[in-house]
Amino acid sequence: MDARTDPAQSCGVARTLQVLDGKWTTLIVRELLAGPLRFTQLRSALGDISAKTLTDRLRALEHQGILTRTIHAEVPPRVVYELTEQGRSLQVVLHAMLRWGRAHPA
Amino acid sequence: MDARTDPAQSCGVARTLQVLDGKWTTLIVRELLAGPLRFTQLRSALGDISAKTLTDRLRALEHQGILTRTIHAEVPPRVVYELTEQGRSLQVVLHAMLRWGRAHPA
Numbered sequence: 569m570d571a572r573t574d575p576a577q578s579c580g581v582a583r584t585l586q587v588l589d590g591k592w593t594t595l596i597v598r599e600l601l602a603g604p605l606r607f608t609q610l611r612s613a614l615g616d617i618s619a620k621t622l623t624d625r626l627r628a629l630e631h632q633g634i635l636t637r638t639i640h641a642e643v644p645p646r647v648v649y650e651l652t653e654q655g656r657s658l659q660v661v662l663h664a665m666l667r668w669g670r671a672h673p674a
Numbered sequence: 675m676d677a678r679t680d681p682a683q684s685c686g687v688a689r690t691l692q693v694l695d696g697k698w699t700t701l702i703v704r705e706l707l708a709g710p711l712r713f714t715q716l717r718s719a720l721g722d723i724s725a726k727t728l729t730d731r732l733r734a735l736e737h738q739g740i741l742t743r744t745i746h747a748e749v750p751p752r753v754v755y756e757l758t759e760q761g762r763s764l765q766v767v768l769h770a771m772l773r774w775g776r777a778h779p780a
Contacts, residue, residue, distance in 0.1 A: 581704050581768055583775030585697045591688075598687050654778055662687055664770035669689030672760055 584661060587632055592617055592625050594665070597651070597658050600635060604650035634658070690767060693738055698723055698731050700771070703757065703764050706741060710756035740764070 588594045592614070599605060599613045611622055626649060629635045634655040640646040651658075694700045698720070705711060705719045717728055732755060735741045740761040746752040757764075 579779075580772035580775035581700065582697075583778070583780060584771035585700055586780060587778075588771075590696055591691045594687065594691055657778070658774060661767070661770045661774050664767045665690035665694075666686035668764060668767050669686035669691075672689070672693075672763070673685075674689060674692060 587629075587634060588658070588661065589628070592621060593629060594662070596622075596625055596629065597634065597655060598662050600649060600651045601656065601659055601662060604648045606646065606648055610649065629655070693735075693740060694764070694767065695734070698727060699735060700768070702728075702731055702735065703740065703761060704768050706755060706757045707762065707765055707768060710754045712752065712754055716755065735761070 588597065595614055596610065599610055605613070607622065607626075610626075611617060611619065614622070626635070626637065630637050633652055635649050635651050638648050638650065640648065694703065701720055702716065705716055711719070713728070713732075716732075717723060717725065720728070732741070732743065736743050739758055741755050741757050744754050744756065746754065
């Protein structure tokens with residue numbers, strides 16, 4: 569893969585990094601690949617993430633069309649986060665990460 | 675992929691994120707997949723990265739066994755960065771990112 573000669577090629581990786589922007593965003597997508605979740609469920613699945621960081625990352629992913637935020641009019645209201653089709657298509661990247669990580673433990 | 679039921683599964687993605695820790699680290703690996711480079715070549719290929727950030731990221735990747743730093747005893751000395759076998763094996767992850775990014779432009 570010679571990214572130096574073909575700018576379009578270099579944009580593919582850089583484009584994905586725009587979406588999977590750091591550890592938390594990638595781990596949020598990983599969790600939601602298993603199905604929709606509420607904020608508290610996501611936060612407990614991710615462990616040591618602050619409410620603010622999780623809120624910011626979810627908003628960024630929603631803005632990029634990677635997930636939806638649905639408010640169910642119940643008492644109290646229920647807010648559920650779910651991957652869009654584009655979000656689910658990131659599974660190929662997460663799977664490649666999963667396989668590499670398992671094959672190369674720290 | 676249900677990371678919530680199998681902690682080992684969740685470690686695969688998290689492990690890869692330990693190595694591909696953010697945008698610059700991933701783009702450095704992308705550049706070196708095309709072959710060894712010197713510091714100045716890497717810096718110009720990556721565009722707006724500071725010398726300090728590049729130095730820090732290269733040191734972290736060297737420490738994790740992803741690349742080697744070789745000093746050629748010439749006048750002036752030539753320092754070349756090159757992926758190790760483990761570094762080159764990240765190609766599967768970068769390729770998955772490349773394909774996803776091309777299929778989903780911003």
